[in-house]
Amino acid sequence: MKTYDLLGIGIGPFGLGLAALAEPLDDVEAVFLDQRDGFSWHAGMLIEGTTLQVPFLADLVTMADPTSQYSFLAWLKATGRLYQFYIRESFYPLRAEYDQYCRWVADQLPALRWGRQVTSVVRVADPGSPGGYLFEVSAETPGGVEKYCAKRLVLGTGTQPRLPAHLQGLDGAGPVVHTSDYLPRRAALAAAGSVTVVGSGQSAAEVYRDLLDGCGTGPGEHRVDWVTRSPRFFPMEYTKLTLEMTSPEYTDHYVGLPIEQRDVLGREQRNLYKGISGDLVDDIYDTLYRKSALGAEVPTTLLSDTEVVAARFDADGAEGAGEYVLTLRHAQLGRVAEHRTRAIVAATGYAASVPEFLAPGLVNLDHRGRYAVMRGYTVDDDRRIHVVGGEEHTHGVTAPDLGFGPWRSSVILADVTGREPYPVERRIAFQQFGLPAAQGDPQAEPAARAEPAAQVEPVETDDLEVAR
Incomplete structure (x- = not known):
């Protein structure tokens, strides 16, 4: 051999x-x-x-x-x-x-x-x-x-798409899609009538922005919401001295830290490479502004610092077509509320x-x-x-x-x-x-x-x- x-x-x-x-x-x-x-x-x-x-x-x-x-x-x-x-x-x-x-x-x-x-x-x-x-x-x-x-x-x-346990096995009429499978399911998502994007970062932002084009109240249009447990819709940090952290020297420093400290830093530093591009953040805002300038309320909600803690399918909701019911918990307020949607996109890594x-x-x-x-x-x-x-x-x-x-x-x-x-x-x-x-x-x-x-x-x- x-x-x-x-x-x-x-x-x-x-x-x-x-x-x-x-x-x-x-x-x-x-x-x-x-x-x-x-x-x-x-x-x-x-x-x-x-x-x-x-x-x-x-x-x-x-x-x-x-x-x-x-x-x-x-x-x-x-x-x-x-x-x-x-x-x-x-x-x-x-x-x-x-x-x-x-x-x-x-x-x-x-x-x-x-x-x-x-x-x-x-x-x-x-x-x-x-x-x-x-x-x-x-x-x-x-x-x-x-x-x-x-x-x-x-x-x-590499890695495999992750779907949180509470979003797995939902027996509903509308699609529950991980971002890795977004494009093949985009038409079905838009046809559902309402879509909720769950997650943060660039992929969540790109899906939300893409669905936002069809967001409205007219025939064939849909509602789109975005829920993220991140404290804000944070941009990726892109200043030059921060970019020096993608260097051999910083890697030497990071490798030498205790495992527990590295695990903490890994979460603290997520905005260094897992945030949203600043141009996309601005484009989302400008799109919302342009749509709102037409006079009608834009059918969308952006919720930050909010985690999906449970989910179920209500077959009797939405005029008999059925809806997903997401239980949301706001970290700062410590309160929960229910959110209804006919389709879900999970930007959950x-x-x-x-x-x-x-x-x-x-x-x-x-x-x-x-x-x-x-x-x-x-x-x-x-x-x-x-x-x-x-x-x-x-x-x-x-x-x-x-x-x-x-x-x-x-x-x-x-x-x-x-x-x-x-x-x-x-x-x-x-x-x-x-x-x-x-x-x-x-x-x-x-x-x-x-x-x-x-x-x-x-x-x-x-x-x-x-x-x-």
């Missing part, structure tokens, strides 16, 4: 970027597996006109290799859109453009294997390999089971978990069953299993940041090759994030690591947001 230097499981943007950076390297033979039939990035949220919240430089490869043939600018040139993008004078690509760009890159990479559902990952003895073993990966395909051997693994399995296909003891876990990720993005004692995109709880704001993905890929490929095929910047920030006397070697691993958990349980991400 052929042995690969690197085997990736899961091909999202981070896995795809790693594959693109590995492809030109003569000393890295890699293969990447994914259970889907091809690349797709948030297909349910490719709403017309929506843009990324990061500049085009935050593509798959540019921050590691600006000369790469797999850059966003290279895609624009190859598709005849470079001058149009130039004249547009915006750093922020359309979300649909980013998806098309990623598909273009994926089509060029021979290392990608689609339609492979990984079912097991185990160690197999191999005296000639470091540590005396290799990783054997089994994957189900339409043609049967395939097996692969590799010296190193990269886990990029995604849940991360450790894949079941990993053999017991293969990776290290913390006391909450999450990956215990070391500074160099490894999760095993021999530092041969890497994680991409699953380290938000250990590495902070850089983990989900598209622009920091190439930096992480550079670190992983340096580990794989024993050299730096792509230079790894150690210092990019003007500020210091700790006391000077407390700063150590920026490449050093944290001194302590949480003990492995006895049982692996799914761990939810912040349920206000869609992790990107």
Whole structure:
């Protein structure tokens, strides 16, 4: 059986970027597996006109290799859109453009294997390999089971849509939709007559804004409401010194903090990368203002600091058509009220978990069953299993940041090759994030690591947001 230097499981943007950076390297033979039939990035949220919240430089490869043939600018040139993008004078690509760009890159990479559902990952003895073993990966395909051997693994399995327990299993006539499935269900949502968006952040705002166009009292129009437990409809913080937190130095600082403190910071810092773009906040307000200027009351309500604590379906409501009844609790007032709606969109984020296909003891876990990720993005004692995109709880704001993905890929490929095929910047920030006397070697691993958990349980991400 052929042995690969690197085997990736899961091909999202981070896995795809790693594959693109590995492809030109003569000393890295890699293969990447994914259970889907091809690349797709948030297909349910490719709403017309929506843009990324990061500049085009935050593509798959540019921050590691600006000369790469797999850059966003290279895609624009190859598709005849470079001058149009130039004249547009915006750093922020359309979300649909980013998806098309990623598909273009994926089509060029021979290392990608689609339609492979990984079912097991185990160690197999191999005296000639470091540590005396290799990783054997089994994957189900339409043609049967395939097996692969590799010296190193990269886990990029991503997250799954999360629907809160009280929104699950509602037996009603109208749709209950997670944002990940929004576009295919948009027509059914609008036809329901009234829609309530539950959640916060960019995805909730984009869905609300999209539904707002059809909001009214005329024929074929609908009501739309937005309920969020967030204290306000907060914008993503985008000042330059704050952006320095997406840096190697801040990641060094964050990794060195106690687990409990990191968990607190993770929630406190959500507006740094999980807020709404300021332009979208303003556009929502301007749309409401424009609609209200026509003289009629706009059939919409925006409720902040309000949590949905229970839900049921009332078959006798809404003139026999039935309604969902949401029990809302206002945090500041401490009071509850009922809200009726015929359809629900849940912008309630995604849940991360450790894949079941990993053999017991293969990776290290913390006391909450999450990956215990070391500074160099490894999760095993021999530092041969890497994680991409699953380290938000250990590495902070850089983990989900598209622009920091190439930096992480550079670190992983340096580990794989024993050299730096792509230079790894150690210092990019003007500020210091700790006391000077407390700063150590920026490449050093944290001194302590949480003990492995006895049982692996799914761990939810912040349920206000869609992790990107």
